[in-house]
Every structure is written in structure tokens, then in C-alpha cells.
Amino acid sequence: MRIDLTGEVAVVTGVSGRLGGIWATALLDAGAGVVGLDLDDVTPAAVKEHDGGGRYLGLRGDVTDRASLRDALQTAIRWAGTPTILVNNAGIDQPPSRDAGSWLFEDVPDQLSGAVLDVNALGVLRVCQVIGAAMAGNGRGSIVNIGSLYGSVGPDPRLYDHIDMDPPFLKPPAYGMSKAAVAALTRYLAAMWGPAGVRVNTLSPGGVLGGQDPAFRQKFTARVPMRRMATENDLTGPLLFLASGMSRYVTGCELLVDGGYVAW
Numbered sequence: 575m576r577i578d579l580t581g582e583v584a585v586v587t588g589v590s591g592r593l594g595g596i597w598a599t600a601l602l603d604a605g606a607g608v609v610g611l612d613l614d615d616v617t618p619a620a621v622k623e624h625d626g627g628g629r630y631l632g633l634r635g636d637v638t639d640r641a642s643l644r645d646a647l648q649t650a651i652r653w654a655g656t657p658t659i660l661v662n663n664a665g666i667d668q669p670p671s672r673d674a675g676s677w678l679f680e681d682v683p684d685q686l687s688g689a690v691l692d693v694n695a696l697g698v699l700r701v702c703q704v705i706g707a708a709m710a711g712n713g714r715g716s717i718v719n720i721g722s723l724y725g726s727v728g729p730d731p732r733l734y735d736h737i738d739m740d741p742p743f744l745k746p747p748a749y750g751m752s753k754a755a756v757a758a759l760t761r762y763l764a765a766m767w768g769p770a771g772v773r774v775n776t777l778s779p780g781g782v783l784g785g786q787d788p789a790f791r792q793k794f795t796a797r798v799p800m801r802r803m804a805t806e807n808d809l810t811g812p813l814l815f816l817a818s819g820m821s822r823y824v825t826g827c828e829l830l831v832d833g834g835y836v837a838w
């Protein structure tokens with residue numbers, strides 16, 4: 575069944591990243607007007623190449639800077655009206671690679687942990703305070719907060735033990751903390767904005783196939799009951815389900831899109 579979002583106005587934060595382009599093009603394909611926010615390059619390649627569907631507007635919007643979010647909201651309202659869909663996607667992580675810095679657990683710098691929490695957790699809160707509050711004032715909408723499987727499970731160190739680094743690669747502990755916070759904020763806002771007609775849910779992807787090295791891919795895939803990493807097509811259906819009236823009685827939930835990774 576095709577989901578029709580004609581007339582809806584969607585905001586996607588962190589639009590220029592890997593997943594941002596996937597969310598934005600899925601929403602455009604469904605007919606929504608899409609406002610993409612990011613730090614600098616505000617029109618991802620996927621949107622540049624996109625043909626047809628809804629209209630797109632790229633704006634500078636820093637989720638750590640409330641004033642930039644207010645400015646973006648005002649421009650979005652003038653462009654198409656008050657947003658009715660919000661995808662809180664902007665996030666930072668430390669990919670497993672030899673080029674990444676690494677620390678002993680006890681030496682992980684506050685600056686790194688603080689930056690991850692500021693963008694991934696407080697960033698979602700700020701965007702909801704600015705854009706989510708406008709949606710609640712308008713009396714309808716759907717907010718999809720992008721979480722992660724690492725909000726539910728700790729990273730398996732064996733996935734990284736082939737990477738030749740000293741000290742060994744360590745996923746930032748604040749990453750999973752930030753994603754668990756996103757799921758908690760989802761429940762908080764679902765309770766608060768249920769009466770205002772705004773639903774709030776978390777979409778938590780598992781590992782998305784990208785530039786990971788072959789050994790990582792092989793070990794990660796072996797750990798997934800469905801024996802593969804997520805691809806674009808695995809993500810768009812769940813996003814459109816949560817963004818649209820298909821999920822009209824669903825709020826406060828976390829939809830794990832992880833091929834069963836956290837099931838065992």
C-alpha cells in the first residue's frame with residue numbers, strides 16, 4: 575500500500591548524513607514537503623538526484639543552537655506552514671576505524687562524551703522544544719526520534735578486536751547513553767503531547783550497511799538473526815509507518831529495525 579503524505583510538512587535534522595538522505599527522499603516520494611536541516615551542506619546528494627514527489631527546502635539548523643532552530647522554524651512556516659512531521663535524526667558517533675582516536679575507558683575525554691550527549695540527546699530535546707512545541711500548538715503531528723540498537727544493548731567488543739589499535743577501539747560510552755535518553759524522552763513527550771494530537775516514537779536502526787570493513791561486516795552479520803545488515807529499503811517502511819496515519823494509535827514506542835539483533 576502506498577503511503578500518501580501530500581500536504582504534510584516534514585522536518586529532518588542531520589539531513590546531509592547517510593540516513594538523513596534516506597528519510598528525506600522517502601518523505602518526498604510520499605508527497606510531503608521536506609525541510610532538511612544540517613550544519614553546512616543542507617541538500618544531500620540523494621535529494622539533489624531526487625525526481626518528483628514533494629518539494630524540498632534545505633536550511634542551516636544546528637541542534638545545539640536553539641536560535642538557529644527558531645530561525646529555521648520561522649522560515650519553514652513561511653515556506654509551507656507549521657511542520658506536521660519531525661524526524662530527529664542528527665547524531666554523532668565514532669565509527670570503528672584505525673583513523674579514529676581511541677582511549678582506555680578511564681581516559682575517555684569529557685569533551686567527547688559531552689559532545690555526543692549534547693548533539694544526540696539534548697539536541698533532540700532542543701528540537702522538540704522548538705519545533706515539537708509548534709506542532710503541539712498546531713494540534714497534530716508525528717515525531718520520529720532516531721535511536722539505535724545501542725540504546726538497548728552494549729556494544730560487543732569482539733566486533734572491533736580485529737582493528738589494530740592501541741588502546742583497542744572503544745565505541746564512545748556516551749553513544750548508547752544518548753540513545754537510551756532519546757527513548758526516555760520519547761515516552762515523556764508521548765505522555766505530554768498525546769492530548770495535543772502529537773504522537774512521538776523512536777525508530778532504532780541496527781547496523782546499516784555502509785563503508786564498514788569486511789571483517790566487521792562478517793562478524794556483525796553473524797550476530798544478526800536475519801544474517802544481514804540493514805539497507806535503505808529496510809528503513810523507509812518503518813519511517814513512513816511511524817510518520818503517517820498508518821500508526822495513528824501508536825505513541826511512546828520504540829520500533830527496533832535491527833533484523834532481530836537485540837532478540838537474543
Ligand SMILES: NC(=O)c1ccc[n+]([C@@H]2O[C@H](COP(=O)([O-])OP(=O)(O)OC[C@H]3O[C@@H](n4cnc5c(N)ncnc54)[C@H](O)[C@@H]3O)[C@@H](O)[C@H]2O)c1
Binds near residue numbers: 591613697
Ligand atoms: N548508520 C547507522 O548504522 C546507524 C545505526 C543506528 C542509528 N543511527 C543513527 O541515525 C542517525 C543518522 O546516522 P548517520 O549514519 O546518517 O550519521 P551521519 O554521520 O552520516 O549523519 C549525521 C548528520 O548529522 C549532522 N549533524 C551533526 N551534528 C549536528 C548538529 N549539531 N546539528 C545539525 N546536524 C548535525 C551531520 O552533519 C551529518 O550530516 C544518527 O542519530 C545515528 O545515531 C545510525
